[in-house]
Amino acid sequence: MAERATNLLENLVITRIFDAPRELVWKAWTDPKLVMQWWGPTGFTSPSCEIDLRVGGRYLFCMRAPDGQEFWSGGEYTEIAAPEKIVAVLFYANKNGKVEPADGNDVEVRDVVTFEEIGSGQTKLTFKRSHWDEGEDTGSNQIFDKLAVFVAELAAKVK
């Protein structure tokens, strides 16, 4: 059970083929008004979204659960190659933007999103999330542990 979770978290790669041209998918991913229409799982809404699409710029997404609870996600763009690739490093966030993790000992989480033209007007989107500690080679288990902590905190909030 734990093994499966580890694999899922460390190698989270999700691909999806959209029946739409790449420019359109890129737009839906980078235009706040459009992101608000799809960000969050089934039953969630997105009441707010800010995007400053440039290297060093940040994004701040919000999704609202059916019970009204809001979840904020933020990141800083480290690479933007329109309309092919976006790389961002995530940070803990609330409605005011970035917040420092409680113990000041954060693990870096990086998202790489690529948009690939595959013909017939279709686009393959690949979302890859990676976790690593800067500096010491602390091993993947620790990284997973930290993520687990984040999860537990999230779960506690939900309760």
Place this chain on the structure above:
Amino acid sequence: MIKRLSQSPASVHGLTEPFALSQQMISKHIAYLVRARIVKKTKLGRESVVTLRPEAIKAVSDWALDYRRFWEESFDKLDAVLTEMKKKEVKDGRTRDKSFGKSCDHQDL
């Protein structure tokens, strides 16, 4: 570390060994896990023993699956948004074409 603890409880010292990290780093990390109620720490004489809370690992594992579901469901919604965008684009294209005196009424959506 969670993987190690899933086999059996361990002392802080015992946890330090396989990770090639300072005891200080490990202690900090354990404190983190204790706070998150993923493990519990009990004093046994001079040693502290760290035990994994089974309910925590299940929560983490369930969440890992939710994590993927989160994206899959978001992508389902994104798919719907794109379909709408495409429709709108075709419609706008039509309007533009008509203004140039062309008819696209035969166009199959």
